[in-house]
Amino acid sequence: MFFYFIKAYLRLFFSYLDTIKRHEDILDLGDEMRKIKAIFALLLTVMAMPIGLNRTHAQEVPKSVIDLQILETTDLHAKIMDYDYVNRKHTVKYGLIRTATLIKESRKTAQNSLLFDVGDVLVGNSLGKYALKTQYVNFMDIHPVIKAMNILNYDAATIGNHEFNYGLEFLNKSLQGANFPYVNANIYIDDHNDFEGDDLNYFKPYTIIKKEVKDSVGKKHLLKIGVIGLITPIVADWDEAVFQGKLKVKNIRATAEYYVPIMKEHGADIIVALAHTGMEPDRGLKQKNGNSVYSLSKVKGIDAILYGHSHSLFPLKGDHSKKKGIDQNKGTVNGVATVQAGYWGNHLGIIDLQLVNKNGKWKVKNSQSSVKSIYRTINRKKIPTVPRDPEIEKIIETDHRILMDYMKMNFTHKKSPF
Secondary structure, X not given: OHHHHHHHHHHHHHHHHHHHHHOOOOOOOHHHHHHHHHHHHHHHHHHHHHHHHHHHHHHHOOOOEEEEEEEEEOOXXXXXXXXEOOOOEEOOXXXXXXXXXXXXXXXXXXXXXXXXXXXXXXXXXXXXXXXXHHOOOOOOOOOHHHHHHHHOOOOEEOOOHHHHOOOHHHHHHHHHOOOOOEOOOOEEEOOOOOOHHHOOEOOOOEEEEEEEEEOOOOOEXXXXXXXXXXXXXXXXXXXXXXXXXXXXXXXXXXXXXXXXXXXXXXXXXXXXXXXXXXOOOOOOOOOOOOOOHHHHOOOOOOOEEEEOOOOOEEOOOOOOOOOOOEEOOOOEEOOEEEEEEOOOOOEEEEEEEEEEEEOOEEEEEEEEEEEEEOEEEEOOEEEEOOOOOHHHHHHHHHHHHHXXXXXXXXXXXXOOOO
16 A cells, blocks of 8 residues: 555656746745755655565574474383283284374474384384294295384384394394394494504494475475484393303493584584483483483483383373483473383383574474373273274284284193293
8 A cells, every 4th residue: 555655656756847847947946946956755664664674584584494203112021012012902002003103193284294113113012923933934025023114114224132132133124124223323343452543333323314394484494403313231131141252232321422523514403312211211220320311311312212222101190200300291301302202112202392493503492292092091991092004904904914823733731922
């Protein structure tokens, strides 16, 4: 509307100016022309004001925000099916087959999402033992748990202590089937010397995921997410036969403090730690300091911690922890977004991060952690909250059927042969 009136006034002004020019030879208009020029200058100034105001307003528009949802599974222990192989019956209490539905539902509602696993996936039930004894039926096959994870397109994962129960050869073969990276930074090859400068990692210590994301106004950005894996050092004691003379495990916090700056130097915008250790250190550990989630949360540069191992939930409603720095409502530990998704696929862990760009760098402005269950209890009866995922059921049905047939043919007693 403003420009409409300006345009009308200018039309009249230039018409008036044109009339004067046509008669300037018979009129003495020196003073008049000076007045006209002054009016014209004033009009130009007034016209320029909205443009300047618009530019100022554009500079004050809030910066774009990236909403990033991070999803976690942990301690699956080969519980892909919602089936109890010991008692030979279906269950609604666990199974990735239902967690997968939660994962897909979350992906539908989230603008940007990532999916990680925090270890102990290969060992824990008859399906895991079946995979060991049959070596996946033929040498070209993939571990049934890894097949299910591939279908869900995990972005990365780390190993748990139980991954070593069946030896390094089986572990290495199983991980080769994954179409996503496995990372661990604190397990090293034992070179039998005390000089740490020449130590070599047994696994890839970290990965940097380059992900195209959309911000709150729909603009695309390339976000670089650094992902580091860590494990409780007690694994070397629990599987001593596997580790002795071959591998050694270093302190969790010290390892993170070494690698996080390196990940930043290599371009990581944010850092996610996958930690197979509890909130507190394992009781049997000789060196407890630095080997817990609580200690890890104090490492500068880590933006989110996904953890497992202790088969617990974090955050947990109703848990009024008095330990300094733990916020059960927000789901943070010493200000760092943190989550633990229970065990056996009974929950999905979720961290919602809000990122803003400050001086060309993405920073976490806010976060909220939560867990979702695959069932709820009503009148002491467990009711599934989500259906089975058909893709997982299809990919695992052959292995499940072969295992069930073997159990029926060779064993009449109730207990599983594996």
